[in-house]
Amino acid sequence: MELANRVKTLTPSATLAITAKAKELKSQGYDVIGLGAGEPDFNTPEYILKAAEDAMRNGFTKYTPAGGIPELKQAIINKFQRDNGLTYNSDEVIVTTGAKHALFTLFQVLLNKGDEVIVPAPYWVSYPEQVKLAEGEPVFIEAKEQNGFKLTPEQLKSAITSRTKAVIINSPSNPTGMMYNQQELKELGDVCLDNDILIVSDEIYEKLIYTNDKHVSVAEISEQLKANTIIINGVSKSHAMTGWRIGYAAGSSDIIKPMTSLASHSTSNPTSIAQHAALAAYSSNEDPNAEMRDIFSERLDELHSLLNDIPGISCMKPKGAFYVFPNVQEAVRQNGFDSVDEWVKALLEEEKVALVPGTGFGAPENVRLSYATSLDALKEAAKRINRFVLNHQS
Structure with missing residues (x-):
């Protein structure tokens, strides 16, 4: 066949x-x-395991809303406010079956055939494959080692064409572990605003930093950049919950709503028990x-x-x-x-x-x-x- x-x-x-x-x-x-x-x-921490057990015992084993249970979405909204100074409402957040699913769903709703997504290299292995599955074209730019494996505004400008739809920023990065500072993000963000290019900000490693540097989300820098950014995150790395498969995306409801519709026809919903475990992860005062x-x-x-x-x-x-x-x-x-x-x-x-x-x-x-x-x-x-x-x- x-x-x-x-x-x-x-x-x-x-x-x-x-x-x-x-x-x-x-x-x-x-x-x-x-x-x-x-x-x-x-x-996974014990208090999260206990929350999952309680969820099962209390009958939280059924379908949930496609975009996540309201309690978890609110906990994610609270997390953004607490950690990043960002304000979102429920229509601007979708809970997904892992951060990888958030990215996959985003590209499916964002890209038409031939649309380009700028992918700085080194890159996480699934970025280009997911772009190709959405019939888009990954455009690779070498983020040079002598520049800390970071993309420069000049490189970004030179790669933009009439078909450029988005750029991926992953900070801290897989595979390099590098991070962008606020000024670097602002300069890249300004290029994106000038050219009407969406920023896909993968922040899954934001809690695993070993210097005094503060993690900065490009969406924190200005309201204009927030409106032009989709943040991808999840509990996999921060709470040792890789197998639970809970991620999320936050951004404009014009994008999040169709992502939710698509998810309703693919996964139906993230696992109900895992959502309650993630709710405990974001609701606890434990670190x-x-x-x-x-x-x-x-x-x-x-x-x-x-x-x-x-x-x-x-x-x-x-x-x-x-x-x-x-x-x-x-x-x-x-x-x-x-x-x-x-x-x-x-x-x-x-x-x-x-x-x-x-x-x-x-x-x-x-x-x-x-x-x-x-x-x-x-x-x-x-x-x-x-x-x-x-x-x-x-």
Whole structure:
């Protein structure tokens, strides 16, 4: 049977491919250290688990409104006011089956065939695929390493055409962990306002920052930018709730309402029990991020230092998320490999360390390592990578 053209353009996830290979080796009894994980290695906090249990016991196991239960939407509205100084009403918020679903639904309602979305590279692997599934065209701009992997206003201006519909801003970023400051966001935002381009602001890592820098949403800067921005967020990273699949989008009701209509015909609603768990996450005075931030910060300091001691590897220190994105091109060259992908594959086969090649993120000279694993595992991984590099020195 002939499949739809839209799925023929999809690129397999580099993250899932390396994870599958690592699992295969583990099943064969090998001691594999997997550094591809995109989720905190903590269980969901107990008070959230208790809220989910109570929801089940109390019969909250039925369909809900497509855009989320009113109580959770209000808790999200309160969160925006408390954390970001932003005011939204219920018609401007949709709860989705994970932040990924929020993005997917947004592009489906936003894009017509041939519409362009500017995607700064390095990028999260699903951005371009979701744009293509909506029959749009991702336009890649290299956010250069010497500029902290950040897009400049000049680069943004040069990429705009008559077909440009939106630009994606992800801060803190997956895969680089970089962050934009307020002035940088304002300058990018001004370009978007001048050219009537929607800003898609992915803020899923906003709570995982390891410096004194404050997370800034571009929507905070002015009412004009708020009206021109759709914020994507969720509880997955901030509350160690990746498997619960609760995300949300906030912005103009002209966009949120059709997103809700589309969701009603795709998922019907986010899982009722997970919504009550997310409600507890945003209604509690507890800070589940504090312990994670302290532990992630310690791991980052150690891993960053160890990687920079390995010949041919240079690693910028990120400010947020839980990834490092070192440049390994010199090590690849010295080790006699033709590409980072080949180098990563050989590293996994010989030293049983699973990294994600930067190719899938639009950065073929880099690799992504997640430090969402134990400090001991990170130290051992760095030791094995160093041994691999030294053994292949030409």
